[in-house]
Amino acid sequence: MKKSPVFVFIAGALSLLVPTTGRFAYGIVLVLALLFITFFTSLCRSLCHKLALDEFIVPVCLIFLSVCTVLFKQILMLFSPILAFTLDFSLYLASLSSLILGFVFSDYSNGTLAFLGSNMKHAFLFSLFALFFYFFRDYFGYGTFTLPAREGITAYYLPSFHFFEHSFFWSSIPFALLFLSLLLAVFTLVNRKFDIIRRKYY
Amino acid sequence: MISVFFYFIFYSSAVLLYGAGIRHCVVSSKKGDTIFFRFLKAVLCIFSSVSICWFLYRTLLAPLFLEDLLFPMIMLCYLPINSFFNYIFKTSFEKSMPEFTVSLLCVILGITHSISYTQALLISLSSSISYYAFIPVLFAIRKRLEYADPVQEFKSGSLIFISIAVIMLCLYSFHISWLPLGGF
Numbered sequence: 001m002k003k004s005p006v007f008v009f010i011a012g013a014l015s016l017l018v019p020t021t022g023r024f025a026y027g028i029v030l031v032l033a034l035l036f037i038t039f040f041t042s043l044c045r046s047l048c049h050k051l052a053l054d055e056f057i058v059p060v061c062l063i064f065l066s067v068c069t070v071l072f073k074q075i076l077m078l079f080s081p082i083l084a085f086t087l088d089f090s091l092y093l094a095s096l097s098s099l100i101l102g103f104v105f106s107d108y109s110n111g112t113l114a115f116l117g118s119n120m121k122h123a124f125l126f127s128l129f130a131l132f133f134y135f136f137r138d139y140f141g142y143g144t145f146t147l148p149a150r151e152g153i154t155a156y157y158l159p160s161f162h163f164f165e166h167s168f169f170w171s172s173i174p175f176a177l178l179f180l181s182l183l184l185a186v187f188t189l190v191n192r193k194f195d196i197i198r199r200k201y202y
Numbered sequence: 203m204i205s206v207f208f209y210f211i212f213y214s215s216a217v218l219l220y221g222a223g224i225r226h227c228v229v230s231s232k233k234g235d236t237i238f239f240r241f242l243k244a245v246l247c248i249f250s251s252v253s254i255c256w257f258l259y260r261t262l263l264a265p266l267f268l269e270d271l272l273f274p275m276i277m278l279c280y281l282p283i284n285s286f287f288n289y290i291f292k293t294s295f296e297k298s299m300p301e302f303t304v305s306l307l308c309v310i311l312g313i314t315h316s317i318s319y320t321q322a323l324l325i326s327l328s329s330s331i332s333y334y335a336f337i338p339v340l341f342a343i344r345k346r347l348e349y350a351d352p353v354q355e356f357k358s359g360s361l362i363f364i365s366i367a368v369i370m371l372c373l374y375s376f377h378i379s380w381l382p383l384g385g386f
């Protein structure tokens with residue numbers, strides 16, 4: 001049975017989006033890390049196939065994945081050491097998430113271009129979902145829209161209701177989990193309704 | 203040392219605060235068997251990996267100012283150790299335990315958050331305990347939810363996430379920084 005991409009996204013969100021800081025700026029950096037690591041590690045896997053290193057694909061790809069993470073962190077440090085310092089453990093968490101490992105060790109039977117295209121397509125789709133998630137958390141948690149800057153983050157204040165102020169809950173990990181659970185419930189509801197329509201008319 | 207141990211189990215849990223293995227916890231809670239062997243393997247992997255990595259970190263990376271290469275070095279050490287223990291457990295107990303990332307994240311967490319070998323070992327082990335102790339809790343919640351028979355929309359895991367959020371709030375409630383902000 002093929003898994004629904006939304007459930008894959010929610011599983012990825014548990015390790016990539018929930019435990020990190022709820023700021024859009026950090027979301028952008030993590031999304032870039034996801035795309036960077038997925039692209040280069042997928043290329044590494046293709047290279048392993050070309051070199052007939054099929055038996056060593058798992059260790060080689062995992063070591064290359066760790067090297068990619070360090071490389072991305074170094075590039076990030078060049079841009080903003082504060083961002084790199086704040087996201088220290090989150091970058092390792094992101095690189096070892098089931099999402100990236102799932103992309104890298106997915107089916108390779110259709111060749112390099114198809115494999116790379118499929119991985120990057122799914123990574124882009126997840127990135128859009130991640131950016132929406134971070135935007136929502138940033139707005140509800142802090143009433144701001146933030147962007148990465150050399151000094152850390154730049155915050156733009158958005159019009160918000162007064163209950164967002166002086167509140168820890170909206171910016172915390174439990175709220176992110178609650179939000180994710182609500183998204184999952186809404187998706188299940190919509191999916192079930194569509195299933196009924198499909199069964200009725202097709 | 204005892205305070206550090208309990209700090210990383212409850213107050214700053216690797217699963218609930220750092221998010222290490224939160225997805226694995228939710229998936230593993232579907233069946234609670236072989237948890238003892240999994241924990242045993244994780245402890246052996248962590249003990250071996252932290253010992254080797256800490257030694258290499260202090261003697262090789264730190265003197266050469268190459269601390270940023272810690273992650274690939276941990277990966278290089280952890281991969282053969284994990285494969286070795288996988289093989290041992292598979293041949294001795296005929297149990298396959300393909301868990302990989304959680305112990306690795308515990309090792310990274312331990313080494314990056316410590317100032318001595320003992321502390322690194324303690325943080326890694328307590329992070330691992332926080333993960334394995336959370337699985338039976340989630341298993342119990344899952345069973346309760348099955349008996350409760352919720353509506354279809356909440357059967358896909360939403361209530362598990364909400365339960366985890368409530369547990370997190372219970373642990374965070376001890377944090378004094380809630381007080382001046384007026385709680386919720």
